[in-house]
Amino acid sequence: MITVVSTMQLKSNSENEWDHLIRERFKSAHDKEGWISGQLLAPSHEPSTRVIIGTWRSRQDWEAWHKDPAFLASRTRLDELQSVDHQTALYDVIEDAQGTN
Template sequence: MMTVITEVTLERGSEPEWDAAMRERLAAARGRPGWVGGQLLIPLDGQNKRVVVGTWQSRADWQAWHEEGAFAETRTRMEGLQEGESAISWHEVVVEARGEPPA
C-alpha cells in the first residue's frame, strides 16, 4: 500500500468551499479500484492550511483516479481556491492499524 500526503494553503475565506469540494472528492473515490481510505486534516497552527492523507493499494491506482472526470472537476474548483502550489509526498505503508468503527 501507498499513502500520499498533500499539503495546501488556501486563500483566506475559501476554506468552507474547498472543504466541501474535498468531501465530494473523497466520496467519489469510494469504490474506486485500489482506494483504501483518506483523511482531511486542518493543522492546529494554520486554519487556512489543509493536509490530505490518501491511502491506495498502489500509486498506479492513484494515478488512474486522477484521470477520472470526477477528480478533474473538483481539481479545477479547488486549485482556484489555493495559494501557490501544493506539496506532495509519498510513503510506503509498513503497518496499518485501525480501531473498530463507532457503533
C-alpha cells in the same frame, strides 16, 4: 499499499468551499479500484492549511483516479482556492496498525 500526503495553503475565506469540494472528491474515490481510506486535516494553529491523507492499494490505483472525470472536474476550482501550489509526498506503507475501539 501507499499513503499519499498532500499539503496546501488556502486563500483567505475559501476554506468552506474548498472543504466541500474535497469531501465530494472523497465520495467519488470511495468506489474506485484500490481506494482504502482518506482524511482531511486542518492544523489547529494554521486554519488556512489543509492536509489530505489518502491510502491506496497501489500507486497505479492512485494515478488512475487522477485521470477520472470526477477528479478532474473539481481540479480547476480547487486550484483557484489555493494560495500556493500543493506539495505531495507518497509513502510505501510498511505497517498499518488500526485500533478497534
